[in-house]
Amino acid sequence: MQEPTPQKPIKNSPQTVRLPIVISLTLAAGMLMGAVFFSGGKSLTDTAKGYAKFREVLMLVENNYVDSVDTDELVDYSIHKMLEKLDPHTSYFAAEEATAARSQLESGFDGIGVEFNIYNDTVYVVSPLSGGPSETVGIQSGDRLLKVNGEELSGPGATNARVFKLLRGKRGTEVNILVGRTGLKEPMTFDIIRDRIPTYSVDAAYMVDGEIGYLKVSRFSETTYDEFKTAMTSLKGQGLKKLILDLRGNPGGYMERATSIADEFISGNKLLVYTEGKDNRYNRKTNAKLKGMFEEGPVIVLANEGSASASEILAGALQDHDRALVVGRRTFGKGLVQMPIKLNDGSELRLTISRYYTPSGRSIQKHYELGKGEDYNKDLSTRFDSGEYFSADSIKFDPKLRYQTDGGRAVYGGGGIMPDVFVPRDTSMNSKFLFELYAKNILREYALRYVNDHQKTLGKQDFNEFLKKFTVTDAMLKELVQDAKKAGIKPKEEDLARSKPLILAQTKGYIGRYQWGRQRKDGLNNEIFQVLNPTDNVFQEALRQFGKAADLERGDFSSLNVEK
Incomplete structure (x- = not known):
C-alpha cells in the first residue's frame, strides 16, 4: 500500500x-x-x-x-x-445513483447511452443503447471505459455516481472517452456528442418484401410492449406473414415486457419463464395467457453477445417452444434476478434473489465464482480470444446441461441462449480508419451537412426512390476523406479500400435518417436499417433461413440438422 x-x-x-x-x-x-x-x-x-x-x-x-x-x-x-464478494449483479446505489439508474428505463435522459457494469474498479460496456450517441460512434459490448475528458475512470474512483456524473450532461456537449478494446493493442479515443437518449425501444418496424417483416427491439422499458403492439399492427396491415425479430445488442430491462411479447407468439398457457431462489417466496412461474397477435407464421430471432437478461428470456421461450429459429451468436448470459430494495436514505440495494430458467429448464446465467467478478466481466473478451465469435466449432456444449425443446430438439445450458444457426461476426470491412471515422463522428456530420445542402434535390423524391437509386459517389467519398484529414485522421489506401462498402452504406443510411427519419413521430429509425441491413451478414443469413423456420413451426425438424 x-x-x-x-x-x-x-x-x-x-x-x-x-x-x-x-x-x-x-x-x-x-x-x-x-x-x-x-x-x-x-x-x-x-x-x-x-x-x-x-x-x-x-x-x-x-x-x-x-x-x-x-x-x-x-x-x-x-x-x-x-x-463484491457476491455475484456480479448484486449492487448498491447511493440515492443520487438510484434515481439516475432508474431513468434508464423510466424516462429519457441526456448522456452518451451505454449500459455498463463496474467490477474491480473497471467500467465495462455491456451494450451501447440503440439509437444513442455511443452506438453511433462505434462503442461495442465488452469495451472498457478508461478515461473521460482526461480524468481516470478506472481505479478506486470508478463508482456508479462518478460514471453517471462524467458521462451524462447537457445534450450537444462533447465528451472525450479513452476506450480499451479486445484485439487492439492501443486504446482508442472517441469524441461523443451527448444527446437525448431515446425513450423509444422499438427501433425499426418495416416490411422487407410483401411477406417478411423486420422488427427491432433495443431494450425492454416501460413502453416497449405498447410500442411492439403498435408496430405489429402496422406490419400485419401491410401483409406480414413472416417475421424477423432483432434482439441483438438488447441489454434487457423489465422482464414483464419481455414475457408479454413472448405471449404474443406462443399459444395456450405454456410456460414462458420461471425463477428459483433459496427462499421459495421468490419462486415464480410466468405462463402465456392471451390470444397473441402472431401465434402462426415463421419467426426468426436475431441474437448476439450483447443480448442480455430480458432479451434472453424472450429468445429462450421462443426457442424452447419451437416457435422461433434463433440466428446469430450466443447471448450474454445474464440470468440472475435482482430485487430493488429502497433503503431509508433513498439509496437502493439490488439484491440477487433467484435465477431465471427457460421453459425447458435451462439456466440463462453463465458461470461465475463468488468474488471473482473480474473474470466474469472479461467473458466477452475470452469469447473473442477463443474464436467463439468466428467459428461455431469453438462453442463447447456440456453434455450434463442438455435439455429438450417441446419437439424434442436438444438445447444446452451453460450460459446464454445458443443459436440454432450460428453466424460469425463479420470483421471483413473493419479497419483503424473506419473506427476513427466513427470515433470523430465524421460520417454523421458529413451526412447532416449533405442533407442541409441538398434539401431541394432530396425533397423531390420519397424514401423508397432514394433507397433504390441514390448512391454515395466517388466525389462525395473524396469530400468525406478530406473531412477526416481535417480532423487529423490519415487514411491508408488499403484501409479505405477495405472499409469502402461499409463507409458508403453508413453514409447513405445517415442521409436517409436525417432527411426522412426526423420527420417521423413514432420514434422508428426504419430508414437507416433499410439501408444497412442488406450489408448485415446476420440479417442476410436470416432471410435464407425462413425455410427452416417454417419447418420448425410445423414440427418438421428434418431440415434443421439438429440433435434430438
Missing part, C-alpha cells in the same frame, strides 16, 4: 457528523431487520455479530481517527466492497 497523499481535512459540524452516523446505524439496523425478513430468522446470531462488529469499528473510526472523516462515504464504500 502507498502512503496516502496529504489532503485538506474534511471539516464537519457536530450536526453533520452525527447525521451520517444516525443514517448509517439506521441503515445497518435496516440490514439486520432485512436479514430477518429475507432469511426467516436463520443465522440471526451471525448477522447480529457482524452488525455489532461493523458498528464498533465505525464508531471507533469516527471517535478516535486522527482526521475528520465522511462517515457516509465510508459506509457506502464498505457496502460496495462487501457486495
